[in-house]
Amino acid sequence: MRRPTELAVAFDYYGLEKLRGVERRMREWAAEGKAAARDAGVKNLFDQTASLFPDEQTELLAERLARASRLLDEIERPPRPPVARARALDADTNVQYLKGVGPTRARALANLGVTTAKDLLYLFPRDYVDRSRVTPLGDVRVGDDVTVEGTVAEIVLERKRRGRTLVTALLSDDTGDILLKWFNAPYVADKVEAGDRVVASGKLKFYQAPELVNPEFDVVGRGADADDFGGIVPVYPLSAGLTQRAVRRAAREALDALADGLAEPLPPAVLARTAFPPLAEALRQVHYPANMEEQRRARRRLSFEYLYLMELGLLLKKRQGRTQRGVRIKGDGSLRSRLLLPFELTGAQKKALAAIDDDLAAPWPMRRLLQGDVGSGKTVVALEAMLAAAEAGFQAVLMAPTEILARQHWRTATALLQPAGIACELLAATTPAADRERILAGLAEGRLHLVVGTHALLEPDVKFKNLGLAVVDEQHRFGVDQRQRLAAKGPSPNVLVMTATPIPRTLALCVYGDLELTIIDEMPAGRPGTTTSILTEDRAAEAFALLGREVAAGRQSFVVYPVIEESESNALKAATAMAAKLSAEVFPDYKVGLVHGRLPAEEREATMAAFRRGDVDILVATTVVEVGLDVPNATVMVVEHADRYGLSQLHQLRGRVGRGEHAAYFVAIAPKEITAEAKARLATLARTLDGFEIAEADLAIRGPGELLGTRQHGLPDFALQALVEARDLLELARELAAATLAEDERLAKAEHAGLRARIRADFGRRLQLAGAI
Ligand code: ADP
Numbered sequence: 001m002r003r004p005t006e007l008a009v010a011f012d013y014y015g016l017e018k019l020r021g022v023e024r025r026m027r028e029w030a031a032e033g034k035a036a037a038r039d040a041g042v043k044n045l046f047d048q049t050a051s052l053f054p055d056e057q058t059e060l061l062a063e064r065l066a067r068a069s070r071l072l073d074e075i076e077r078p079p080r081p082p083v084a085r086a087r088a089l090d091a092d093t094n095v096q097y098l099k100g101v102g103p104t105r106a107r108a109l110a111n112l113g114v115t116t117a118k119d120l121l122y123l124f125p126r127d128y129v130d131r132s133r134v135t136p137l138g139d140v141r142v143g144d145d146v147t148v149e150g151t152v153a154e155i156v157l158e159r160k161r162r163g164r165t166l167v168t169a170l171l172s173d174d175t176g177d178i179l180l181k182w183f184n185a186p187y188v189a190d191k192v193e194a195g196d197r198v199v200a201s202g203k204l205k206f207y208q209a210p211e212l213v214n215p216e217f218d219v220v221g222r223g224a225d226a227d228d229f230g231g232i233v234p235v236y237p238l239s240a241g242l243t244q245r246a247v248r249r250a251a252r253e254a255l256d257a258l259a260d261g262l263a264e265p266l267p268p269a270v271l272a273r274t275a276f277p278p279l280a281e282a283l284r285q286v287h288y289p290a291n292m293e294e295q296r297r298a299r300r301r302l303s304f305e306y307l308y309l310m311e312l313g314l315l316l317k318k319r320q321g322r323t324q325r326g327v328r329i330k331g332d333g334s335l336r337s338r339l340l341l342p343f344e345l346t347g348a349q350k351k352a353l354a355a356i357d358d359d360l361a362a363p364w365p366m367r368r369l370l371q372g373d374v375g376s377g378k379t380v381v382a383l384e385a386m387l388a389a390a391e392a393g394f395q396a397v398l399m400a401p402t403e404i405l406a407r408q409h410w411r412t413a414t415a416l417l418q419p420a421g422i423a424c425e426l427l428a429a430t431t432p433a434a435d436r437e438r439i440l441a442g443l444a445e446g447r448l449h450l451v452v453g454t455h456a457l458l459e460p461d462v463k464f465k466n467l468g469l470a471v472v473d474e475q476h477r478f479g480v481d482q483r484q485r486l487a488a489k490g491p492s493p494n495v496l497v498m499t500a501t502p503i504p505r506t507l508a509l510c511v512y513g514d515l516e517l518t519i520i521d522e523m524p525a526g527r528p529g530t531t532t533s534i535l536t537e538d539r540a541a542e543a544f545a546l547l548g549r550e551v552a553a554g555r556q557s558f559v560v561y562p563v564i565e566e567s568e569s570n571a572l573k574a575a576t577a578m579a580a581k582l583s584a585e586v587f588p589d590y591k592v593g594l595v596h597g598r599l600p601a602e603e604r605e606a607t608m609a610a611f612r613r614g615d616v617d618i619l620v621a622t623t624v625v626e627v628g629l630d631v632p633n634a635t636v637m638v639v640e641h642a643d644r645y646g647l648s649q650l651h652q653l654r655g656r657v658g659r660g661e662h663a664a665y666f667v668a669i670a671p672k673e674i675t676a677e678a679k680a681r682l683a684t685l686a687r688t689l690d691g692f693e694i695a696e697a698d699l700a701i702r703g704p705g706e707l708l709g710t711r712q713h714g715l716p717d718f719a720l721q722a723l724v725e726a727r728d729l730l731e732l733a734r735e736l737a738a739a740t741l742a743e744d745e746r747l748a749k750a751e752h753a754g755l756r757a758r759i760r761a762d763f764g765r766r767l768q769l770a771g772a773i
């Protein structure tokens, strides 16, 4: 069970898709552990661990693995004193020992990512109800958020078709009455009976009578206490098996027992400068605010705290990197001058290259992230950097995540290098044995300076004489350990990472924390551009007419179907049916190819290669086409059910067309009735071609969670919240972090003890800070 949790750290949370099926295995192993354990507490800890990995869970695997690791720590701790409850509550106390929690609820809480008492403090309410102001039932107005109190005159449970239920209660006071309705919550009928006094909160709607739908509620005087009624009351996120009351009670106990004892991470100077409340006060105010203004301020303080700690962690990381000795590379221009680019580098490319040249010449190893939209010309910049290494007598390698991409890069490179008489080889799994031997010998003896390849480069028998620069393309598809394995092939080579996933700077800093960032934010001139249109489903024929015209003119096209988890087979069916229909009925004269995730890799790559060569005119695909495919002759992409994609994903898809000299078209097809959010996404997509503008818009539309294409980036929800809600504080956080370090560069002063502990705990592993503080 330890192994996956360690891998999560080793991958630095990027390559987690490789841990396929890990949820099921963790559950199985936990069951074995439980069966073998004798201690009831330990059995329960295994249960909690299993609860972290439900089947349908799609979010934050990394976070769950981190929590599993803490539960494993606890399982391995020497036996607890027999009466665990007698022990005073501390931050690491497992939640099962809190009042009213117990083993069953502890499992439900684990599902929310809460395993310790301290986690409860950071389980922030998702909402609040103001119970200090009860509106008489005669005064409620439709559309208002109200809290009402009255007597239940009648309560009915109806069972509907397909297991659906509806509980309806008639609530009345002296002034009037309203209906309370709960859909699919039959247990409400067990908790509330006629004659009970009930307090309920929600938004007042009107259907046939005034009603509250799925209101928050409590029965007065039955087990409820002041926490459920006094003033503004927190509403926590829940999972099955939890009630508001139980979570409130436990959070309250944790607050009372722990808040005052937590070390304040913000140094006095920072508290003074920001005028934020101290930690204990902020935590109390987030859970039980006196008013909403106080709540907002407290939440901002906690967001700021996260950003400040993160910035400190990053600064420490950077300093740590600069103490290492790397190879210094100063090219003499002898090779670069032979490279005849058929174009002038854009301003952004020149700036990026200058930053890279500076890094290469510095005494510490370069660690730089080159971020730029698809087609912005990153590969050319990387190639120039590789030439500088070769000029200085070093070797340089470029690694791409798939053979298609590696080949593409290699082709780009050789097209430019061959005329200049510079050798560059390709190493992939399919490289014939004889060639492989020749390449390996060339690398080991130092005769070969430039090589492009796939994971095949990581094989132990691939040895370099003097590797000076390692370039990794599409970083998010590799784990950090792979990046490091590649870098380990030289004494301490410079590392350049490239990504086309345009994420906002704030988030990039957080996710790629150990890298310095260069952004190419300018497209080469002279691209005719891509026209984006959004069509409702009834106008799909127009899209295919356009596709037909372009194919007839010798261009190529994509038709894309989304795979959404619950109906993967539907998407496959749709894609397969469409491919059959297009080739048999609509475009019998053209060659139609089909690729999807269920095809064997070779078949998929063969079809994509045929498309690249122009042997396939129309490629029908599920989203496997997303990554880096460069086919300049492709001018049309039709995306079905475009409402189901995230904005950044749509933008990535759009980047597959418009890479050549011809005008391109991106057509998104969506049903008439889609959510407001989906509408906003499509409108943004149609409005701009700028990846960074899109990324910012995406951040605003739905928060950064899914921005990276995968949610498995290892950032806790809380951090994401901080990045969205308090982005304006990031600059201040950075400034104060720098000031703190300027004054105490190893955070050794007593007043920084709490700060140091928190950075270690929260960022030590993530940023691999061991030794930096
Ligand atoms: P990226 O790797 O960022 O997706 P590439 O480096 O593959 O982009 O460049 C995309 C295409 O644009 C390539 O065909 C490349 O030759 C071309 N290109 C790169 N830089 C320029 C430039 N400054 N002017 C014109 N074309 C360029």
Ligand code: MG
Residues within 6 Å of the ligand: 374, 375, 378, 379, 500, 628
């Ligand atoms: Mg590229």
